[in-house]
Amino acid sequence: MPRFHCPLPLAAGAQVALPATAARHVQVLRLQPGDALTLFNGAGGEWDARVLRMGRSDVEVQVDTHHAVEREAARALHLVVGMPANERMDWLVEKATELGAASIQPVAAARSVLKLAGERAERRQAHWQAIAVAACEQCGRNRVPAVHAPRPLADWLRAAPPPADELRLVLSLRAGSRSLPEAAAGTAPVWLLHGPEGGLAAHEEDAALAAGFAPASLGARVLRAETAALAALALLG
CATH class of the missing domain: 3.40.1280.10 (SPOUT methyltransferase, trefoil knot domain)
Incomplete structure (x- = not known):
């Protein structure tokens, strides 16, 4: 599933406009409304999401379930x-x-x-x-x-x-x-x-x-x- 960094506050049920870089990547991949993707904002874990709307240069998504998964090294x-x-x-x-x-x-x-x-x-x-x-x-x-x-x-x-x-x-x-x-x-x-x-x-x-x-x-x-x-x-x- 495509993964995108979205450095914004995320919460289940929220509808957010992706940052410009992530929106361009979604458009390059030719994702369509209803397609699933994964978001992470750097605060921990990742979020299921799906595309709601594709604009000419903007993309709006629906944020769904949060997964408290980390893949960090055992030590800093x-x-x-x-x-x-x-x-x-x-x-x-x-x-x-x-x-x-x-x-x-x-x-x-x-x-x-x-x-x-x-x-x-x-x-x-x-x-x-x-x-x-x-x-x-x-x-x-x-x-x-x-x-x-x-x-x-x-x-x-x-x-x-x-x-x-x-x-x-x-x-x-x-x-x-x-x-x-x-x-x-x-x-x-x-x-x-x-x-x-x-x-x-x-x-x-x-x-x-x-x-x-x-x-x-x-x-x-x-x-x-x-x-x-x-x-x-x-x-x-």
């Missing part, structure tokens, strides 16, 4: 990602959402190719958030991970709140790093930091360690930035 996994260049960041956001990331914080590191600021950063953040929404529609998640505004890694480390009941891990090739499953043992939420192409510079990794991150390893092979992030999410999710 927050990804702090050194932004890879070109379409790789789009792909990373999509796959990280499918693998259960609770949030995604893009950061610019010393070796980052992609540098964003101002309106360009705002546009890319909105673009990545839309990718996360579409990935939730596809994979069945009912809670959309927040894709935060890009910021320099050093700024993010300075502003990050002190760890409470959570783990902070940085993917590292340093000798003596524990394996990721060992370092992340337990059920506490995890903040997972990794670098862009070329990895974190030594001074950046030192700053992460000073901010409470522990080094963790994915093994002896050197993985691409986007591969490392997704492999880590798959191991922990």
